Each structure stands twice: as C-alpha cells, then as structure tokens.
Amino acid sequence: MNSTRLQYQLSLHCWQQHLFAVTLTVPKHDAQLLTFSLPSWIPGSYMVRDFAKNIVEIEFCQFETGHKVAFEKCDKQTWLVHSSGDALVVKYIVHANDLSVRSAFINHQYAFINGTSAFLNVKEMQHLPCELSIAPPPKASWKAHTSMSPINHDNSPEQWQFYSESYAEFIDHPIFIGECETYRFDVQGITFDLLFSGHQNIDKARIAEDLTPICEHHLQLFGAPHPISRYLFMTLLADNGFGGLEHRNSTALLYPRYELPLVGEDKGHKTDGYITFLSLCSHELFHTWHVKRIKPEVMVAPQLQEETYTNQLWIYEGFTSFYDDVTLARAGVIDGEKYLDIVAQNLTRLLQNAGRFKQSAAQSSFDAWTKFYKQDASATNNIVSYYTKGGIIAFGLDLLLRKHTDNRVSLDNVMKVLWERYGRDEIGTPDDVIARICQDHFDIDISEYLNAVVYGTDDVPLERWLDDIGLALHTRTAVSADDKGGKTAFAGIRHQFGANYKPATLGLTVTQVFEGLSAAQAGVMVNDTLLAINDEIVTAVKLQRLLDNATTDTVKITVIRDGQLINLTLAVIEARKDRAFFTIEDNDKFNTWLARA
Structure with missing residues (x-):
C-alpha cells in the first residue's frame, strides 16, 4: 500500500445488472475521524443529482486485519468513520443505469463512468494524489480509455492503472471500458483521440479531417503554450440521445449513431445531424479553456x-x-x-x-x-x-x-x-x-x-x-410547426394555432402552449388531446390546412381532457412573424x- 496516495480499484461487478464495484484503500493518517462523501452534482451540469443514491452496498474495514469498522451515515451522501488513524479499506457497489454524459452506465457493450458517480472523496485527504486500477473486464475485447495519466504506458490488457494529482482532478476524467473504435490525429503538437462506442463503421478519418481546422481555430485563438498535450473526444453512440459534458482533458458526448457519416458515404455533403455533431465537439473543446480554466470565482473550488x-x-x-x-x-x-x-x-x-x-x-x-x-x-x-x-x-x-x-x-x-x-x-x-x-x-x-x-x-x-x-435580419411566418427558422423557399402559414403537438392514436396531443397566442386564449392546455376543428378529425397537416382556409373569425375545437370532451372557441388570427432569417x-x-x- 502506498502511504501517500488514495488507491481506488474499479471493477465491473455484474454488467447484466448494471453494477460496478469500487475498493478504496486509505493510508494511515493522523485524523481520528474520516469523512467520506460522494458529490451530489457534476461540474458543468448544474443540477443536484444525488449520485450517492446509487450506492447499494458499502462497508468499511481495517486494512491490516480486515475487521469491519463501525460507521455513521449522517446525511444522504456522507459517511463518518472513527478510524483512529488506521489504514482502511472501503468496499462498495454502485448501480449504473443512466445513459447520459453526467453519470454512469453499463450495458452489454461498454461501461461509462464519471468519477463523481463512482469515487468517494475523503475530506481529510482530498489533496492527496489518487491512483486508479481497473480490474480485467469480463470480455477480452473490452479496453479501457480515459484522459487520466497512465502509470503503465504499455496499456497492459490484464490491468490498467492511472494517476491524478488530487481528488478534484481525479473525478474530472470520465472512463470508458468496453468495445469501441478509435482514431488519432495531431494538431499543433496536440494529440487528439476519437473514441466511438461499439462498432458502427463510422468514417473516423473524415470526422478527424473536419475537426482538424476546428481544433486549429481554438488553439490559435487562445495561443501557446497550450494547457493540454492530449485530448479525448469520447462518444457514446445510441439510437437516440444527445449530450456533451466538458472535462479537463476530454469530453464525453452522447449522439445518435446513424447521424454520423459512415465509410463510403458521399463526403461532399454534410447532413444537419453531422454539422450539429461537429458543433458539439467544437463547443466542448472550447470549454477546455473557457469553463475548465477560465471560470467564475465560485467555481474554482466548488462544494x-x-x-x-x-x-x-x-x-x-x-x-x-x-x-x-x-x-x-x-x-x-x-x-x-x-x-x-x-x-x-x-x-x-x-x-x-x-x-x-x-x-x-x-x-x-x-x-x-x-x-x-x-x-x-x-x-x-x-x-x-x-x-x-x-x-x-x-x-x-x-x-x-x-x-x-x-x-x-x-x-x-x-x-x-x-x-x-x-x-x-x-x-x-x-x-x-x-x-x-x-x-x-x-x-x-x-x-x-x-x-x-x-x-x-x-x-x-x-x-x-x-x-x-x-447582413440584414428579417422575420417571416412559419412554414409548419416544425419550422426552425432560416431561409426557406416555401410559403408561410396564414393562421397560427399557437401550440406544439405530437400525433396521438386519434388526433394530436398538445405538448406546449405559447403564451398570448390563439390556443392559450382559447383555453387549450398541455396534455389535451386535440380531436377536431369544426367537427373535422385532425392530423398535423389537416389542422394547419383547416386553419389556413378558415373563413370565419373563430372555429370550434374539440379536445379530450381528463376523460371529458370539451368544446373551445379558437380565434383565427394572422400568424406572427417569429421565424428569423438573414440575407447577405x-x-x-x-x-x-x-x-x-
């Protein structure tokens, strides 16, 4: 046992049940009482998430004898242990089933773990260096990746070991263990690594080519010497989902797998989904300077x-x-x-x-x-x-x-x-x-x-x-409820309903009602099922067509609310110009x- 470090071991306890195990070895110390806690939020995502709720088992033992040590849980995320200065071993199991960039997740293909979800802080020793060992994964094809500094540079397949200077740094390196594809490229002496979970035939070379000038821009803007020597774009591919979270030397991204370019596809065209991915990468890389290092005073050492x-x-x-x-x-x-x-x-x-x-x-x-x-x-x-x-x-x-x-x-x-x-x-x-x-x-x-x-x-x-x-800025009416703005060659709608909706088994379910527009004035509410206009059953297309061709000042709309049929009067008003576009x-x-x- 190293007497100057906190030593953590991470292992996949049962991937089928989304469980991983952590063993924390605490060296001998002068304190009579030790305070163990897990963060309740992760920097960059400003919501209390109470990560400690996912700890399903925990025990504290003496390092030398293995005897259990009594502890007191004093709040939702804090444990107090009377250690008498002895070295301790803490063993606990964490449930990881949050497919996002903010917490931890395990499935058949990989495990993704943020340190804030996994690693207990020892308050009295939080400035000590931290060492991480990752136990051999259950599948031989699984590999470990993180932006944390490696101890063994050969990336041994039996065990991976990493090192951080303090707890604050330690929890700022997300960890990926599993099947993935990687690609490396260099920009201005900085090594950039792309990681994509699973095997999806992603055109990694094309993505690297498009990211290179983006990385060059950010590096040039802030100038040398650069705060990083290596950067990891870690992307969790999913059927649906979107997210990005910045870290000190990396970012964790969640993105739909089929929005990215595949090998063999036309390189001359960039879909909106792919452009959004490049913008997301640009956003999170920019945070390397602007959030991870330039930050508000209260975020330098946040509680x-x-x-x-x-x-x-x-x-x-x-x-x-x-x-x-x-x-x-x-x-x-x-x-x-x-x-x-x-x-x-x-x-x-x-x-x-x-x-x-x-x-x-x-x-x-x-x-x-x-x-x-x-x-x-x-x-x-x-x-x-x-x-x-x-x-x-x-x-x-x-x-x-x-x-x-x-x-x-x-x-x-x-x-x-x-x-x-x-x-x-x-x-x-x-x-x-x-x-x-x-x-x-x-x-x-x-x-x-x-x-x-x-x-x-x-x-x-x-x-x-x-x-x-x-440039000149203009506004126009929407083409449809899905119109996001920008230039268009299509004619705008004449009359505006004033709410968003989605298809229902019959009619439309109202998902959002905009203040001040016809739907709100008529008394339409979120979760109403819009059935008909003037007794005509509606779909999204039919709703807009009926409104645009209305020849009266009002129409009757029929909704289902809480199991009751309700008739409302909707004013037919001119659509507002709330879609922006520019001309050069x-x-x-x-x-x-x-x-x-």
Whole structure:
C-alpha cells in the first residue's frame, strides 16, 4: 500500500445488472475521524443529482486485519468513520443505469463512468494524489480509455492503472471500458483521440479531417503554450440521445449513431445531424479553456455537496455557444449561408420564447439549478436560456466592439484577455469581468449594453450593427410547426394555432402552449388531446390546412381532457412573424467579418 496516495480499484461487478464495484484503500493518517462523501452534482451540469443514491452496498474495514469498522451515515451522501488513524479499506457497489454524459452506465457493450458517480472523496485527504486500477473486464475485447495519466504506458490488457494529482482532478476524467473504435490525429503538437462506442463503421478519418481546422481555430485563438498535450473526444453512440459534458482533458458526448457519416458515404455533403455533431465537439473543446480554466470565482473550488450559484453562465455557455458555430464557418467546415441559418434558428427560439421578457440572462444563470435544468412544458413562457440568449449577446458584443473601434477590437480580443488574465492561473472571474475587461483594456464602456440585454430583458439589438458586416435580419411566418427558422423557399402559414403537438392514436396531443397566442386564449392546455376543428378529425397537416382556409373569425375545437370532451372557441388570427432569417447584402463585408479569427 502506498502511504501517500488514495488507491481506488474499479471493477465491473455484474454488467447484466448494471453494477460496478469500487475498493478504496486509505493510508494511515493522523485524523481520528474520516469523512467520506460522494458529490451530489457534476461540474458543468448544474443540477443536484444525488449520485450517492446509487450506492447499494458499502462497508468499511481495517486494512491490516480486515475487521469491519463501525460507521455513521449522517446525511444522504456522507459517511463518518472513527478510524483512529488506521489504514482502511472501503468496499462498495454502485448501480449504473443512466445513459447520459453526467453519470454512469453499463450495458452489454461498454461501461461509462464519471468519477463523481463512482469515487468517494475523503475530506481529510482530498489533496492527496489518487491512483486508479481497473480490474480485467469480463470480455477480452473490452479496453479501457480515459484522459487520466497512465502509470503503465504499455496499456497492459490484464490491468490498467492511472494517476491524478488530487481528488478534484481525479473525478474530472470520465472512463470508458468496453468495445469501441478509435482514431488519432495531431494538431499543433496536440494529440487528439476519437473514441466511438461499439462498432458502427463510422468514417473516423473524415470526422478527424473536419475537426482538424476546428481544433486549429481554438488553439490559435487562445495561443501557446497550450494547457493540454492530449485530448479525448469520447462518444457514446445510441439510437437516440444527445449530450456533451466538458472535462479537463476530454469530453464525453452522447449522439445518435446513424447521424454520423459512415465509410463510403458521399463526403461532399454534410447532413444537419453531422454539422450539429461537429458543433458539439467544437463547443466542448472550447470549454477546455473557457469553463475548465477560465471560470467564475465560485467555481474554482466548488462544494460538490450542494448548489454553487453564479450569474455568469451567460458568459461561459453563451460565449461558447457563439464560438461553437462560428468556428465551423471560420474553419471552412460549413459555408457562410449555412452558418447564418444556424444563427437564425437560435434567434427563432428566442422569438418564440415569451420567457425572455420575464427572466434575464443573468437570472437564468443563477437559477440554472431549478428553472433551466428542471424545465416543464411552461418553460418557454417563463424562462430564457443562458445558452441561446448568451450566444446572441456574444454576437452582439462582437459587433458592438468592432463598431466602437473601427474593427480593431472584437470578442476574440476579450477572450484572449480572459485567458491571459484569469485562465492560465485559474484565479476565477468576478461577476463584472466582461465590462471590466472592455473598460480597462480597450477603453470601451459597455455597461449600457449589458444592463439592457444581460441584467435586463431587452432583446439584443443586432439590427444596429448588422449592416457593418453586410447582413440584414428579417422575420417571416412559419412554414409548419416544425419550422426552425432560416431561409426557406416555401410559403408561410396564414393562421397560427399557437401550440406544439405530437400525433396521438386519434388526433394530436398538445405538448406546449405559447403564451398570448390563439390556443392559450382559447383555453387549450398541455396534455389535451386535440380531436377536431369544426367537427373535422385532425392530423398535423389537416389542422394547419383547416386553419389556413378558415373563413370565419373563430372555429370550434374539440379536445379530450381528463376523460371529458370539451368544446373551445379558437380565434383565427394572422400568424406572427417569429421565424428569423438573414440575407447577405455585402459579401465582401460579411466574408471579412467571418474570416477574422
């Protein structure tokens, strides 16, 4: 036993029952009482998840004798042990059946484990180095992958061993054990590894080719020396599902397997699903600098047993949401027209979002723990996304800075200062960091802008500056309920129902009702089954056709609610223009802005 390290062993106890086992060996120490705990949330995902609820068995024993040691569980995630300074062995079993990037999951093909879901913290020893040994997996074809530093560089098939300098670092390296495909490429001296779970004939070389200029962009933006020497894109492939979570030297992604390009497919065409995957990779890699190292003061050493509040998430997720897409266009992975359609879709989400007038981006950041991460069908009417509005705020700030300085200063310059001033040494940013940087470094007062669009609920006034980069912003009516915004050649609808829905056995099930529109005024509610308009049974297509061709000011709608038939009166009103799109008015101006990195 190493007397200067916490030693963890991870093994797959029973993959059929989604169980893994952990053995933690604690060296001799001076403390009479040891505090063991599991985090209740994972950095980057701001919701209390109570990971300790998945510990189904636990015991504490003396290291030398094997005798059990009494313990007290003092809350949902904390165990107290009177150790008398003796070395201890803690053995516990964890249930892992959450197919997401935030927790742990085991199936027939692989095991995925976040450290926050698996590894107990010893409060009195949390600054000690941590050593991890992974026991031989149940299947010979399974391999282990993580961005953690290896102890044995030969990656022995019998056992894998890894090392971290502290508990905080230890839990920031997700672990994959199972069947997978990998691909390695180098960018500016950094080794990038792609990992895809299972065997799906994914065109890994093509993905690496498209990711290379994206990686180059981020590395160039923040400059050398780089904080990483190796980076792992770890992708869990599933039939459905979407997610990404940043880590210090890696990211964990969840993505539909058939949205990615397969070997032999046409390389000249990128589907929307594939573009979204590249943008997701861009987003999480950007977090290597902007979240994992540049971070709010309260997130430098957060307490993972309870919520840690900040109103700065609009800076961190919002700015990253701006850069994830614009990087694809700057790098030539998508063209300018496609990029503008993506921005237009983000604006469209805001235009449909009445909650943007009730909650500011700063408030959205602070309330992420409840209102953003625990959304229900009413969310669009009551909250705003710090991702979506934050990205538009970043776009507007870039244009404002260029306007004030005749293109000498852009958001890129702000990011560079953020990195040099706060990120390299990870000292944490104050709430007013963006205003402070713009004033102190560039002599630009942006307080009026921030007060209006960040701390207030004003829309970002993009129209003030778009002409400077050769663009014009327009709005139009929707083509259909599935219309996400952007340019289209199809005619828009005439009349708007004002709710989202999905097919039911008969009729349509209402999933969302938009404040202020006809459906809400008529009294339509979420989970109603919409059966008919003027006694005509409806489908999604028929509903819109009947509305568009209505010749009266109102129509009768029939719904089923709680087992009862209810007739309501729906006003037939002109569809609002809530789908955004851009036109390029000056290609030279736009291309100049887009090319600037």
